[in-house]
Structure formats: C-alpha cells, structure tokens
Amino acid sequence: MSETEILNFLYAILPAIVVGLISFYFFNTFSKNEENRRRFLILREKQKTSLPIRLQAYERLTLLLERISPGKILFRVKPTSEDAEMYASLLIANIEQEFEHNLAQQIYVSNECWDYVKTAKNATITMIRNAAGKENVNNTDELREIILKSLMDKQPPTDAALSYIKKEVRSLA
Numbered sequence: 001m002s003e004t005e006i007l008n009f010l011y012a013i014l015p016a017i018v019v020g021l022i023s024f025y026f027f028n029t030f031s032k033n034e035e036n037r038r039r040f041l042i043l044r045e046k047q048k049t050s051l052p053i054r055l056q057a058y059e060r061l062t063l064l065l066e067r068i069s070p071g072k073i074l075f076r077v078k079p080t081s082e083d084a085e086m087y088a089s090l091l092i093a094n095i096e097q098e099f100e101h102n103l104a105q106q107i108y109v110s111n112e113c114w115d116y117v118k119t120a121k122n123a124t125i126t127m128i129r130n131a132a133g134k135e136n137v138n139n140t141d142e143l144r145e146i147i148l149k150s151l152m153d154k155q156p157p158t159d160a161a162l163s164y165i166k167k168e169v170r171s172l173a
Contacts, residue, residue, distance in 0.1 A: 050108075051172065053108055054108045054109070054172065055169070055172070056108075057105040057107075057108035057109055058108075058109065058113075058165055058168070058169050060102055060105050061102060061105050061109065061113070061117055061161075061165055062162060062165055064098055064099065064101075064102045064105075064117070065117065065120060065158040065161050065162050065165070066158070066162075067098050068094075068095045068098050068099070068120070068121060068124055068158060069124070069156050069158045069159075070124055070127060070128070070147050070148075070150075070151055070156050070157075070158075071148065071151055071156060073091055073094060073095065073124075074091070074144050074147060074148065077090060077091055077094050079140035081140075082139045082140055083139075083140070084132055084137045084138065084139055084140055084142065084143040085132055087132075087140040087143055088128050088129065088131070088132035088143060091128050092125050092128055092129070095121060095124060095125055095128075096125075099121050109165075109168070110168060112164070113161075113164055113165060113168050116160060116161040116164045116165070117161050117165075119157070119160075119161065120157045120158045120160065120161035123157030124156070124157050124158065127147065127150060127157065128147065131143055131146040131147045131150065134146060
C-alpha cells in the first residue's frame, strides 16, 4: 500500500472514528444521567415512607422530654409516702420507664439528637438525686420545693434537647 492509499483509508475511516467517539460520549453521559435519575427516584420513594416514621419518632421523643421535665413530672407523679428518698426513687423510676419505653426511637433520629435526649434524662435524674441528697430535705414537699426552686434559677435540662429536636425537624422540611 502506498501513502496515498493509506491516507485515503484514514480519510475514509476518520469520520467513523469521530462519530463513534461522540456516540460513546453521549451514550455514556446518558447512562450516567439515567442511573442518577433512578437513584433519585428510589431515594424519593424511600423518603416518602421514612419521613412520616422519622417525624413520629421526633414526636415521641418530644413527648418523652415533656413527660420527664422536672416541673411536669413532679405534678404528674404523686408521692406515695412522706419519705423524700422513696419519692425521689419513684420519680427516677418513672423517668427510666419513660426512657425505656422510647428506646427504639433512636433508630430514626441522628446520633446527636439521641445524645441530647440521653443527656437531658441523665441531668434530670441527677437534679432529683442532688435535691434528695440535701440534709434539709425531710419530706416530699420539701423535695418538690427544692426541685422547683432550682428550675427558677436555670432552665430544665430537657429544654436543650427539645430545642435540638425542633431544629432537626425544621431541617427535614
């Protein structure tokens, strides 16, 4: 083969190579776009089913925090005797029971949110134990009074967790 024949052959095949490369590029781009579209549709379908469940988990955790809030639990759980230590134990048992009842909700919320809830629960229990451990607490009325007075000085531990839950729910919308 001579040079002219080789050049003629290249001139004949060059348009086919260019068309082939352009076709490959467009087909590859189309395939990637279709894959991304499918992933988006699957993700959107998942969110349709998981969003209501997640919102329900946030609602339940909000209810938990409201129920274990020191000011509210004191009015909801009545003392069975005048012994302050027994009453403190009863309050703590109620908090633990409420928390255990909502343990499964941690699956649907972020780790940070769950940490806030656990911290609020533990801080509330610590607040009750500290109040019950004071020497001048002789009966349940004095215990309740000390806990309520401590709430006047600072916010209940559950408020920070509630604020975080509200922030996280707003980010879902």
